[in-house]
Amino acid sequence: MxxxxxxxxxxxxxxxxxxxxxxxxxxxxxxHAEFGSGELPGAVHLYAGQEAVAAGVCGALVEGDYIASTHxxxxxxxxxxxxxxxxxxxxxxxxxxxxxxxxxxxxIADFERGMLGANGVAAGGAPLxxxxxxxxxxxxxxxxxxxxxxxxxxxxxxxxxSLNLAxxxxxxxxFVVEDNGYAQATGTRxxxxxxxxxxxxxxxxxxxxxxxxxxxxxxRAAADAAVERARSGGGPSFIECKAxxxxxxxxxxxxxxxxxxxxxxxxxxxxCLVRFTAAAGLSTEDVNGVDVTVEAAVExxxxxAKAAPAPEAAELLTDVYVSY
Amino acid sequence: MTQPQRVLSYLDALNxxxxxxxxxxxxxxxxxxxxxxGHGCDGTMGHAWGPTRGLHNQFPxxxxxxxxxxxxFVGAAVGAAATGLRPVADLLFxxxxxxxxxxxxxxxxxxRYMVGGKAAVxxxxxxxxxxxxxxxxxxxxxxxxxxxxxxxxxxxAPSNPVDAxxxxxxxxxxxxxxxxxxxxxxxxxxxxxxxxxxxxIPLGQAKVVREGDDVTIVAIGxxxxxxxxxxxxxxxxxxxxxxxxxxxxxxxxxxxVYASVEKTSRLVVVDESNPRCSVAxxxxxxxxxxxxxxLSAAVRTVTGPHAPVPFSPALEDAFPPNADKIVDAxxxxxxxxxxxxxx
Numbered sequence: 001m002x003x004x005x006x007x008x009x010x011x012x013x014x015x016x017x018x019x020x021x022x023x024x025x026x027x028x029x030x031x032h033a034e035f036g037s038g039e040l041p042g043a044v045h046l047y048a049g050q051e052a053v054a055a056g057v058c059g060a061l062v063e064g065d066y067i068a069s070t071h072x073x074x075x076x077x078x079x080x081x082x083x084x085x086x087x088x089x090x091x092x093x094x095x096x097x098x099x100x101x102x103x104x105x106x107x108i109a110d111f112e113r114g115m116l117g118a119n120g121v122a123a124g125g126a127p128l129x130x131x132x133x134x135x136x137x138x139x140x141x142x143x144x145x146x147x148x149x150x151x152x153x154x155x156x157x158x159x160x161x162s163l164n165l166a167x168x169x170x171x172x173x174x175f176v177v178e179d180n181g182y183a184q185a186t187g188t189r190x191x192x193x194x195x196x197x198x199x200x201x202x203x204x205x206x207x208x209x210x211x212x213x214x215x216x217x218x219x220r221a222a223a224d225a226a227v228e229r230a231r232s233g234g235g236p237s238f239i240e241c242k243a244x245x246x247x248x249x250x251x252x253x254x255x256x257x258x259x260x261x262x263x264x265x266x267x268x269x270x271x272c273l274v275r276f277t278a279a280a281g282l283s284t285e286d287v288n289g290v291d292v293t294v295e296a297a298v299e300x301x302x303x304x305a306k307a308a309p310a311p312e313a314a315e316l317l318t319d320v321y322v323s324y
Numbered sequence: 325m326t327q328p329q330r331v332l333s334y335l336d337a338l339n340x341x342x343x344x345x346x347x348x349x350x351x352x353x354x355x356x357x358x359x360x361x362g363h364g365c366d367g368t369m370g371h372a373w374g375p376t377r378g379l380h381n382q383f384p385x386x387x388x389x390x391x392x393x394x395x396x397f398v399g400a401a402v403g404a405a406a407t408g409l410r411p412v413a414d415l416l417f418x419x420x421x422x423x424x425x426x427x428x429x430x431x432x433x434x435x436r437y438m439v440g441g442k443a444a445v446x447x448x449x450x451x452x453x454x455x456x457x458x459x460x461x462x463x464x465x466x467x468x469x470x471x472x473x474x475x476x477x478x479x480x481a482p483s484n485p486v487d488a489x490x491x492x493x494x495x496x497x498x499x500x501x502x503x504x505x506x507x508x509x510x511x512x513x514x515x516x517x518x519x520x521x522x523x524x525i526p527l528g529q530a531k532v533v534r535e536g537d538d539v540t541i542v543a544i545g546x547x548x549x550x551x552x553x554x555x556x557x558x559x560x561x562x563x564x565x566x567x568x569x570x571x572x573x574x575x576x577x578x579x580x581v582y583a584s585v586e587k588t589s590r591l592v593v594v595d596e597s598n599p600r601c602s603v604a605x606x607x608x609x610x611x612x613x614x615x616x617x618x619l620s621a622a623v624r625t626v627t628g629p630h631a632p633v634p635f636s637p638a639l640e641d642a643f644p645p646n647a648d649k650i651v652d653a654x655x656x657x658x659x660x661x662x663x664x665x666x667x
Contacts, residue, residue, distance in 0.1 A: 066407065100440030107438040116406065117439060121430050127396050128431065131403020131411075138353050138386065138409055145403075158426070161396035168391055319441030320475050322499035324528075324575050 006217055006280045014280040017059055017216055019290045021051040021273055024075040026291075026298045027084055028247070031074070031091065034302065035251040041093055043253075044105045047075030049214075049246040052272035053178050054079035056219025057146055057239070060227040066114045066132040066145040068125030070178075071106050072245075073118030076148055082110045088301035094308035101311045102319065114143075122183075123149050123156035126175065130162050133171035133230075144230040145173045152183025154197045163204040163238070172230035174223070175201065175238045178213060180245045185258045201238035213243025214272040217279055243272065332518040335511040337485035338375035338450075341492040342412065344522040346383045349410060352496060354379065355388035355397060356414025356450075363389045374511075375450075376414070394424035398449060402431045402501075405447035410496055417463045418451035418505065421470075432501040433476030446499045448492070453481075454507040454546055454596055455644045461632035464640075466545075466597035471503045472574045472606070478527055479573040481505040483548035485516040487571055490525030498527060507546040514549075530577035532584065536564035539654050540584040542607055543567060543594040547645055551594050554650035565654060573603055581607065582615050589620040590657040596644045599627040621657040626650055 006014055028048040034040050047054065050072075058067065058079035069076040077087060082098060090097030091105050098110050109117035116132060119125045129147035136143035149159055154177045166173045177197045181188055194200075198208035207229070211218045219241055226237035244267040248254025256264070277287055332340065346352050360380040361371030370380055380387040390397040394415060401411040415421060421428060428449065435445050455464045471479045478500050482488040488506070495502040533548060534555050543551035548569045555565035566584050570576060585591050591611055595604035608623040626645040634640050 068403065097440070099438060099442065102440045103438040109439040109443070111406070111439065111443045116403065117435070119431075121426055124399075124426065124431060127399020127427060128403035128406070130396060131400035131405070131409075132407040134353070134400055134404045134411075135407040135409045138404075139351070158395035158399060161391075161393035162399070164391055165393055165396040165400060169388065319437050321478070322436070322444050322446075324478075324500070 009220070014282065015286055015290065017055055017220070018273070018276060018280065018282060018287065019294065020055040020059070020079050021216065021276065022290055022294045023084065023297070024048070024051045024054060024078045025273060026294045027074060027078060027087070030298050030302060032247060032251065039306070040091060042104050044091065044251040045072040045249065046245065046247040046251065047072050049267055049272070050178055050180060050243045051075055052216040052219050052276065053176065053213045053241045053243055056216045057174070057176050057223045059220050060223035061144065061146065064114065064141065064143045066116055066129065066143060068116045068129040068132070068145070068147050069118045070125060070148050070150055070153065071118060071120055071122070072150065073108055074105070077108055077110065077115050077118070080115045081113045082108075082115055084297060085301045085304055086110070088305040089308050092305040092308070093310070094305055095311045096308055100315060102315065122153035123159040125149065126159045126162035129173050130165050130169075130171055133166070133173040134169065136172055137169070142231050143172070144227050145171070147173060147175050149175065149177050150183065151177060151179040151181070151188050151192055151197070152186070155192060160200070163201055163206070163236070166236035167205045170235040172233070173236045174226040174230055175236065177238070177240045179240060179242045182249065182258070184249045185254065187258070196240060198238060198240040206236045206238050208238035208240065210240045210242070213241030214270050214275060216272060216276045329517040330520060331515050332485050333512050334485045334488050334506070334514040335375055337489040337518050338492055338506065339377060339379070340518070341489040341496070342375060343379055343382065345493055345496045346379065346386060348522065351408060352410045352412065353386045353388065353404065354412045354414070355390050357390055357392055357416060359414060360387050360389045374414070394420055395427055398424040399427040399431060401447045401449065402427060402435065402445055405445045405501070406435060406443045410446050412448045412450060412496060415449055415451040417459075418453045418467045419462050419465050421451070421467060428471070428477070428503070429474060433474045436500075437476060444499045445501045448495045448502045448504050450504045450506060452508045453505045454509060455628070455633050455640055456509040458635060458637055458640060460635040464633035466595070466628070468503070468505050468573050469597055469602045469606075472603055473601075476501065477574060478502045479505070480527060480571070481507075481545045481573055482571060483510070483545050483569050484514050485518050487525055489518055490523050491527070491571060493522065494524035494527055497524060502527070505545065509546055525571070527572045528575035528577055529572065530568050530570045530580035532566060532580065533569050534565065534567040536566040537587050538564045539566070539590040539592060539657055540581065540588045541565050541567045541592045541594060541650065541654065542570060542581055544570060544573070544603060545596065547594040547596055550645060550647050551650055553647035554654065557647065557651055558654055563654065563658065576607070578610060578614075581611060585611055585615050586618045589618055591619065591623045592626060592650065592653045592657060593623065594626045594645050594650055596628055598630055599625065600630060602627060624653040624657055626653045
């Protein structure tokens with residue numbers, strides 16, 4: 001089980017973990033502000049508050065590993081090493097975006113980085129991650145796949161099917177359920193009955209851990225164990241991470257009246273970044289150095305995204321097929 | 325001395341295509357329910373239901389049994405295809421697309437477009453279709469119209485063993501997702517001399533299977549045989565029908581149909597599926613829109629009714645088009661002098 005010790009991670013790794021989480025936070029805070037000013041089109045779901053999950057899980061991965069993400073996918077993409085400039089251009093629907101502007105926030109992907117895509121369908125990524133895990137297994141590569149799924153999607157049939165298939169085929173896959181308390185505006189107390197999702201996963205025959213999703217070191221320890229198990233041929237594992245989101249389900253559409261009094265304030269008081277800084281023993285100088293760099297990078301990403309041209313009109317009809 | 329020519333069933337032709345593609349390309353992987361058969365049982369392995377029979381002996385690591393979880397294994401085919409494999413997943417009956425439609429509609433079909441062309445999904449989803457086996461409403465449909473409607477998918481429906489082998493090989497080698505329709509009555513009922521060597525038939529190329537210049541009959545899948553039977557009878561009446569087998573429904577070879585209609589000036593489309601928003605109405609409408617001046621009569625469609633497929637043999641046999649219905653439809657496109665001469 002996870003501990004609060006940073007002992008197994010070196011200083012550089014700890015600073016990198018902070019940089020990843022700080023980048024996600026800065027990216028999402030800025031997207032929130034930009035959306036509020038009416039500049040950003042489309043449906044945008046922000047990840048702020050859950051950074052330790054993406055960073056902790058992806059911190060356990062190496063190049064060649066795959067992740068399949070959710071509609072709330074910016075954090076996963078950043079943690080997997082996707083370029084925030086290309087991501088921001090994608091959010092603005094511009095040429096040079098991660099997907100040339102054809103995906104947007106909900107389909108942001110970078111196959112070169114092993115990021116198989118955010119997904120507009122709840123639990124859409126779980127079967128896909130079984131597929132990329134099958135690729136690794138058939139081709140004899142030691143790549144691990146991770147499927148991120150929200151608490152709402154944990155009820156989907158395709159998710160349960162994926163847990164079973166991964167066990168049947170002994171796939172090198174790690175299922176990560178992020179319980180942020182809500183499926184849109186419906187609370188887990190209502191929509192997710194019975195035992196924890198982790199117990200459901202255990203019932204399919206895989207080890208399952210429940211961790212505090214605001215604790216990077218706890219998430220990382222669980223992910224390290226699950227990834228190592230998958231990489232060494234031990235089959236699938238499951239991790240349930242509990243971490244609330246700071247913002248609503250979707251920008252512009254969610255007044256968050258369903259939240260309890262002071263709930264968001266409490267979540268922000270348990271900020272995974274603050275918690276990590278203390279646990280990792282990072283100095284103010286360490287933190288400030290990263291913060292300045294990250295803020296500048298996000299500023300550049302936004303400025304470049306706004307200045308970037310729209311995709312060519314002909315792009316409407318390209319990329320439907322490889323050949324037709 | 326020449327060898328006797330080898331006759332294969334449609335089912336065996338599919339098996340041979342799978343075997344040859346598995347042998348030629350280590351990234352080809354085949355899975356579905358009972359693709360191996362016998363996993364988890366006390367008896368022997370290899371009790372595959374259909375075209376994968378015997379393949380697990382040759383390719384033990386690349387033929388996989390799947391649990392009855394179509395969402396998971398069709399979705400896994402998408403993920404596997406996007407990361408380096410060429411999966412051939414078996415849905416069994418196409419009717420089961422209902423339980424995994426998201427994986428086909430939203431994942432397989434759209435992944436390449438959504439990521440701006442930076443990924444491809446070279447997968448094949450094989451499925452059985454069609455009436456005639458007394459399987460009732462949930463195992464007998466002709467659902468290719470649903471998939472033809474969706475950009476990003478290719479749709480193939482071979483009518484004979486030679487095309488089945490060549491089109492399956494082409495579908496596996498193709499870099500886009502292909503929904504491959506195998507008519508269940510053709511599995512054993514359609515037999516032909518099939519070349520032993522590995523070959524492909526390009527997707528999107530129709531075939532004129534019988535030449536004529538009085539009327540064009542476009543027929544899909546098993547209906548090609550019914551159209552040929554109708555053409556035979558029409559010949560006896562002095563009406564020369566040209567029969568076109570599209571073979572691929574998406575992409576669709578309209579040029580071959582146009583060329584035929586320009587010659588015959590009459591078109592009858594034969595499609596076993598339900599009539600509304602169907603491949604038949606698509607072909608009829610597209611020809612009417614683009615070759616109106618070539619037509620000397622209204623386009624006719626011969627399809628199943630707007631009803632589910634019934635179980636009772638007496639009722640089911642009345643469901644699909646047949647040679648009689650096709651002959652009637654052709655007659656209705658002819659000038660009355662020809663029709664009266666014929667009757």
